[in-house]
Amino acid sequence: MHLLISVLHDPELLILDEPFMGLDPIAIKGLRDLVFELKSRGKTVLLSTHWMDQAEQLCDSVCLIKNGEKIYSGSLDALRKKHIKNEIYVEIEGNVNFEEFQGINKVKKEGKGFILIMEKKPENFIRELTDIADVKEFRTVYPSLEDIFIEEVGGE
The missing domain is CATH 3.30.70 (Alpha-Beta Plaits)
Structure with a gap:
């Protein structure tokens, strides 16, 4: 419900903190679809998550934090290329x-x-x-x- 209220006024920036926590698979798909829709309309979605598979599907850029310090911030593609074996x-x-x-x-x-x-x-x-x-x-x-x-x- 809070999420619906958050997007009702068509914000340019939406901040989601662990939005997948406690959701069933249907709700997860609905949330993913909403994020894709917002991105397609040029909106910025800031997503904080421990679900790496969701981040990988939804994010163009990522920030990795270790012990409270940022260790990487940039494109997901660049990060993946840096780690190619x-x-x-x-x-x-x-x-x-x-x-x-x-x-x-x-x-x-x-x-x-x-x-x-x-x-x-x-x-x-x-x-x-x-x-x-x-x-x-x-x-x-x-x-x-x-x-x-x-x-x-x-x-x-």
Whole structure:
């Protein structure tokens, strides 16, 4: 009810503090849809949350706080790029023995393809792979905001 009253006068800025706490899945979807609607109308929504998956879906920019101090403030894309590991997703037609390639530390089956954890940047590997296999999909694997948060803030 408070949220409805807050948006009734069409504010330019809406501040939400832990808005997903205690909500059922239907209410969470409704709130997410409202935030997307406000963003599409050019409104600013300041969201304070511990739900990293919600922040990842809703936010363009994030601020990470550790022990009361800001440790990062900026775009979510830039933060994710800063934390890229040498992981790629590759989907191929046919079979490939990944053990034949140097520099692959680990191979995990993921859906129709594989996640490969590489020793270093995968550019050379991709060239070699496309020489011997029909690559259907290739993409960098970006860490989740939760993984980044745990790496940056947690576990001391």
